[in-house]
Amino acid sequence: MDKIQIDKGDFSYPMPVVLVGATVSGRPNFMAAAWVTWVNDDPALMGVCIDASHHTHVGIEAHGQFSVNLPGSDLVAATDYCGLVSGNNVDKSQCFEIFTGELEFAPMIKACP
16 A cells, blocks of 8 residues: 655544533633543553634643533534533533533533433
8 A cells, every 4th residue: 555645634534522621710610622532441540632712722731630521412502502602601511411420620510421
């Protein structure tokens, strides 16, 4: 098989959209992200690619914690909304019923598996 040069903008598809949760300035926040991957299985670790300019990045840097929520088709509108507006301007925690598990600063969405 011939090798090809991967250029800027060439991605491995499909890239599932997830909702990344973090506590920012004492408030749960969620952002839509597609650059997410497993990093390790034992212990279970996931990595996300989030530019430092994003509001969610502030919470992750402050607490070192985040959640990865896998939205179903019933959450398409809310997921899209979270990808369009910034937590700097909008309280996106009101879009979902949320809870926390073992990690205090990693809010999770109850409707996501």
